Amino acid sequence: MALFQLERVAPGPVSEVWRRLTTWERHGDVVPLTRVTVVTSPPTREGTVFVARSGIGPVAFDDPMEVVTWRPPTDGHSGMCRLVKRGTFVTGWADIAVHPHGDGGSRVVWREELRVRRLPTAFDRPLGWVARGMFGRAVDGLLKRS
Helix, strand or coil: CEEEEEEEEECCCHHHHHHHHHCHHHHHHHCCCEEEEECCCCCCCCCCEEEEEEEECCEEEEEEEEEEEEECCCCCCCEEEEEEEECCCEEEEEEEEEEEECCCEEEEEEEEEEEECCCCHHHHHHHHHHHHHHHHHHHHHHHCCC
16 A cells, blocks of 8 residues: 655635646546546536546556545635545545645645555555656646646
């Protein structure tokens, strides 16, 4: 199991930063070789399910996730959601929180616990390093204005 945390400060109000992070299909735009499909009908809420399919052809896997906590920001206050990974290969959870920061900006805190089935525990630390780097680049990409 790898547990890691990322923090970023982003320009823009909490509601806009929240939208950038929780438009699930956009995650496929910033994670190489990945396509994200939302399985349930909008809007996002507790019970929303989406699947990230990563890889090429037969060397690919599905990473199904369910939103189990959904507290979007209101009136400039913080928002938080929790995703649970329900796959057969990758499991764990992710907490995404967006808080007001400074004069009109936002602070993002992304905490994640990641497990890869059948990966020996000796690889937990390297998995954490790789995941932190990969998710850090993804979060940076999601935070770019669009």
